[in-house]
Amino acid sequence: MPQFFLNKRLILLLVSIIFLVALIGFSLQERDKLTWPEQFVKDSVGWVQSIFHRPSQSLAGFFNNINEIKHTYEENKLLKEKLDAYVVLETEAQALRKENEELREILDKTESLDQFESIQATVINREPSLWYDLITVNKGSQHGVEANMAVITAKGLIGKVKNVSAYHSTIQLLSSPDRKNRISAYVQSVKNEFFVIEGYDEEKESLLLKEIPYEIEIEEGQQVLTSGLGGVFPRNLLVGEITEVVADNYGLTKTAYVKPAADFYEIQNVIIVERKMEAVDEEGDGS
Template identity: 30%
Template sequence: MSSRVRKDKNPHRKTWAVLFVIVSLFCIIFFAAKGRFQAPANSKAVSLVLSPFQQTAAWIGGQLDYVTSTIWDIATAHEQNKLLRNEVEQLRIQNLEASEAMAENERLRTMLGYRQMTTQFDLVAARVIGRESATWSRMIVINRGQKDGVDVDMVVVTADGLVGHIVEAGWNTSKVQLILDPRSSVGTIVQRAESRVAGIVQGDMNNPTMPQMVNIAKNADVVEGDVIVTSGFGGIYPKGIVVGRVSSIENDAGGLLKIGLLETAVDFQKLEDVMVITASREAPPEPIKPPVQTPGTETDPAAQAAEAKAAAAGENQR
């Protein structure tokens, strides 16, 4: 009983299904036979009947094409974006490597120029590979040691000026005490010819970046802006290496001496490459030129030779 009621609820379902099948078959036959025969009388009627189906099919086909092309474009754009990101990352790495290589090349060129100018020094190039973090200690570690001819008390410099000296020399690494260390002591002198005041440069625990030039007499000729170089006193540091420039002058606690605060020639925050002086020779003195003398004087060797030659010729004539 229930199944019969259920069938009675949809009496037109079979009718609509049959009509749909008939229309579908008609469409298939029409499209298959289109162009093989002419039906001028019924062409308008057929077109009118099939027009909604054609429009629907065309719309569905267009939408499918649009969706397909959109999905393809999205997939292609995603892949291209991925490739472009990888390329940008590679170019960024190459740019960083090129910049680092240029900076290193510039440093090495500067070091080579310094080596060519300071012929009185035998130099070994080294790279900073470590720093001590203690606040009271100013130490660096370099990648050169005894196998490279580096030993204790050898001086470390850059093209800008004095860095410090070796305090520990291992087989392939060494530890350098900077002039910023409070335990460091460097004999120095004012480079200005009118002054030539001597003093000692040592690190300041209260001002880690600016060492002090101490033991300066209160009336000594030292002013702001004076260039301070090594004096050669003490037997470690050769003479004439730039230490820094006087930034300011202060009186010491007793009031009898002055203290000069120095702005170092070397930028220790950017210290990467250094040179170790493995041997030092005084620059050869310029040849002494004899003074210009009046011909015929006893101190003129040429005049003496000419006079002796003339005397010998006169005796032969006699």
């Protein structure tokens, strides 16, 4: 009995192997049509794939979009940092170009002041409450600066030295409201006539050239220069240009508004000047 079952199992195994080999051989044959089991399996697999394919693609696309958004954010952040750095560099470059241009003008002006002793200085302090009154520069008595020396920029006269310490000086601007802040000046093309600049009109941003006799012809566009008669300001330093002439209340004299050649609002570098040969003080105010 056991021998019979053993032979039966062997025969069953052989039949199974023969059937499997037959199926393999059958499947390897080129056919135009699939058998119904093959069709069923293929359709079932395709149906399952179609169910899971779209969600998996959507999920993969979602994560890809997240990665792209993160990459774009980091790239934008980097570009913004580079742009901010570029703006800072461009601002610094413009400031340096402006300072370089101003220093070149100062140098050219210094070389043209052969008749003067000149000292180049830089503004180091300017209080907002005294913006049009006083400035402080980085040169003092140790550099040869003395009180009442004239102070100019490359554009024109701005004021005089008010007081001096060893390494710093305070400059009083022409726009200062101090009543003693007076300048002896003349108008170009008007011969042998000298006037006084006294006062500053903040609204018109102009110096006041006062006590002009009514009969003297003064016109807009004429330049005003220092006369050198006061012994403080050297002669022929440019003050500004006449922009308006008005008569006083009695019609005996006139006042001219003089637009300063120098920019009183923005002052970075200055030249302190003194004549090599002192002139005789012909005015009591020392200007």
